Amino acid sequence: MTFTPPPAFEPRIVFENVSKTFRRNRVLDGISLEILKGERIALVGSNGAGKTTLIRCLLGEYTYDGTVSVGGLDPRANRSVVLARVGFVPQIPPPLKMPVGELVSFAASVCHSDPKEMVRVIEELGLDFGRIRRLPFVKLSGGMKQKTLIGIALGRPSDILIMDEPAANLDPEARHIFFHQLAERKDDSVMVITSHRLDEVAALVNRVVEMDMGRVVLDDRVADSVDMTSRMSCDLKLVRADEAFARTIGEWGFEGAGTRWSGMVNGPDRLRFMCMLSRYTGLIAGLEMVEGKEVAPCAPEI
Ligand SMILES: Nc1ncnc2c1ncn2[C@@H]1O[C@H](COP(=O)(O)OP(=O)(O)OP(=O)(O)O)[C@@H](O)[C@H]1O
Structure with a gap:
């Protein structure tokens, strides 16, 4: 079977004066940020700073005030195109009852890619896909869910990779392999990785954006010196x-x-x-x- 991925778009994300309010709680407060090709961003900040909300806005899941552009597109108006080109690892795995094999096939069909490549990444992370493919996704351990979701996000063509605390549940060997996998896609895409601890992700990135109470309080380029595979x-x-x-x-x-x-x-x-x-x-x-x-x-x- 051949797979024709949707046309690539420019790996660029722009937030212009973006605010988000849940009831009366202003969670994002006038965020302006431009993320360009080749940038690997650590989006850091304490619990409740607004990191996940910002990501949900760029994935087109929430309404917001201001402007968000992903690859030149409004993610609300072009959700399926955007999701087809953006790899995403969520912080909290969705409670899906469908078997892991079906989930991978479904995800691959949504982004027009080969499920075998997703399975390859999942197995590289140390999971025996043959043993888990019939299990309901929701029944997997936290680490197994995370490995599956990483496989789905990395085992497909994407110009933008968004990961919300992706390494939190990984065992040490899987962490090492995961760093390798990220190193392989280093230069030609955009990567955003959130964490509430900078030391967790510092070595993976070349720019640090810190949020506090819905605002960007620090935006710094950092030396691109650590070999992620070392x-x-x-x-x-x-x-x-x-x-x-x-x-x-x-x-x-x-x-x-x-x-x-x-x-x-x-x-x-x-x-x-x-x-x-x-x-x-x-x-x-x-x-x-x-x-x-x-x-x-x-x-x-x-
Ligand atoms: N769907 C929602 N409805 C109402 N309030 C929400 C919703 N999602 C997030 N919030 C609130 O928005 C604020 C920011 O939450 P968010 O999850 O974006 O923070 P975060 O920086 O990702 O935190 P953490 O590091 O704990 O994941 C919090 O006060 C949270 O309670």
């Missing part, structure tokens, strides 16, 4: 053994005992790792981190 080999020496540290470093997949520990950290996880280490500053007697491309087991998610 891993760092790390050796740690402590001044003394510590039970709490041993537990935490064990959760990162490190091996060792007492005062000596070693393990691998995903390149994009390095900031999170250092944040964790900073809690134990007084204990650290020595630290060596060396970037490499090893394929050894990596540091698990905390």
Whole structure:
């Protein structure tokens, strides 16, 4: 079977003075933002800052005041065209009862793409599609749902990729593979990834937009230096053994005992790792981190 994807459109998103009010609650307050081809945006902010609402506006799900343009189109008036070209991983998986196999076929038909490619991404993330394809989507674990939704979003042609807290439920190996998959599509599209923690996504992006109470409070370009596919080999020496540290470093997949520990950290996880280490500053007697491309087991998610 051949698949003819809808014509590509310009990977560009523009918000002009966009406001959104739920009853009397002003959730977006005059947002203006232009996102261009090649930009990978971390949309960060505390709970309730308005990140998901902004995304729902650009997907054409909500009415709003102001103007939103996605690939030159009004997403409200052109929802099906926009959704056919925008890959989306939602924060909360929809409670769908349909079997996983049907969901993938349905999603592929909506965006005129080959379901096999979605299955390939899902399996790359570590799911055995043959075993889950007859299960109702709603019965999958949180991580399995997220892997399925990532597969659907990445396993299709798209000019714009929107991900709302996509890595929250992924196991460590899947996180590493997911970073690889994002690295592959790095340059010619637009990516928006939301998180309430910048350290989670800092290494994946080249621009940070922070929201607070429905406004953009920071818009910064960041150095595009971290190799998303790299891993760092790390050796740690402590001044003394510590039970709490041993537990935490064990959760990162490190091996060792007492005062000596070693393990691998995903390149994009390095900031999170250092944040964790900073809690134990007084204990650290020595630290060596060396970037490499090893394929050894990596540091698990905390
Ligand atoms: N459908 C809705 N009806 C009414 N209020 C809503 C609706 N969706 C969001 N809100 C409110 O809008 C505000 C912003 O919510 P939003 O989900 O956009 O924040 P967020 O930045 O994505 O937060 P989080 O990091 O917790 O996901 C919150 O006060 C929320 O209660």
